[in-house]
Amino acid sequence: MERKLIHPKSPEFSRVITGVWRWSALSTDGIEALINTSLEHGITTFDHADIYGNYSCEELFGKAIANRPALRNTIQLVTKCGIKLLSDKRPEHRIKHYDTSKEHIIRSVENSLRNLKTDYLDLLLLHRPDPLMNPAEVAEVFSKLKQSGKVLFFGVSNFTAPQVELLSSYLRDPLVTNQIEISLFYHQLLFDGTVDTLMKHQISPMAWSPLGGGKFFAENEIQKQLETFAQRYACSISQLLLAWLLRHPSGIFPILGTTNPSRLTEGAKALTVQLDKQDWFAMLKLVTGRDVA
């Protein structure tokens, strides 16, 4: 598995990342199998959020690695904060809302550290742009967390280009990623300036739902057409969809959301598929139904 800088000033992450969003219903054995399969294929980066699985996934993951302390320095833990869910675990929340205040970010990081059974996070992301965000306050808390060694690097998720520019202008250290939805099926951000702005700042995006969240695997005309491409490249449709992202010059890091170890193995091998430029556009045309202008 290729390892790659997500930003010139960041450490290396595995080019394909394992996402734990859908892991809350899994048994301990199921979680261990996904962690082990990831590691066997060189996927060393794991994407979390405080809220995944109704605030449970970080803890499940932490328990699964608790008796393997040597693992910590060989993996990279990414987590997010800033969304407050309506939850039996958070009875004080009267409505789903965002909170990027200093107090909430610090509390959330402390919870994540405790749940993940670690004393540092490799990367902390603000999960969603918060209309009430005070960028100066975020800059202050990021500096404090970095100085304390609790968080090594910072990024954002689902931010627009102007929102990335705004927050960056307040920070001492660069944002190292913007984790955004990108797939063949949801490719708008490759065309609206979001990814171009990241490239301007040498920030590689992480792509969530790189397979469209699995919604497009049903039998249909697009699937049939993708199958013919896949046969030509001697790969699976999933690998083809990942290769479509990996072909982009921004250096996208896809996050695999599967709960199936064999699909994780398949995803890890997508890096070997080298997609031809004209096929990239042909796949785009499959979903847009038209040639580019």
Ligand SMILES: NC(=O)c1ccc[n+]([C@@H]2O[C@H](COP(=O)([O-])OP(=O)(O)OC[C@H]3O[C@@H](n4cnc5c(N)ncnc54)[C@H](OP(=O)(O)O)[C@@H]3O)[C@@H](O)[C@H]2O)c1
């Ligand atoms: N920052 C954000 O706002 C945000 C939002 C959403 C997600 N994320 C992150 O991104 C990660 C990935 O998102 P995602 O789970 O939506 O990604 P995804 O990989 O696009 O979708 C995963 C889903 O697709 C299904 N799937 C995969 N291959 C399939 C196949 N060949 N046939 C049928 N179904 C298939 C999986 O089912 P099986 O489990 O059965 O394989 C799973 O339900 C999450 O874990 C999370 O870490 C971030």
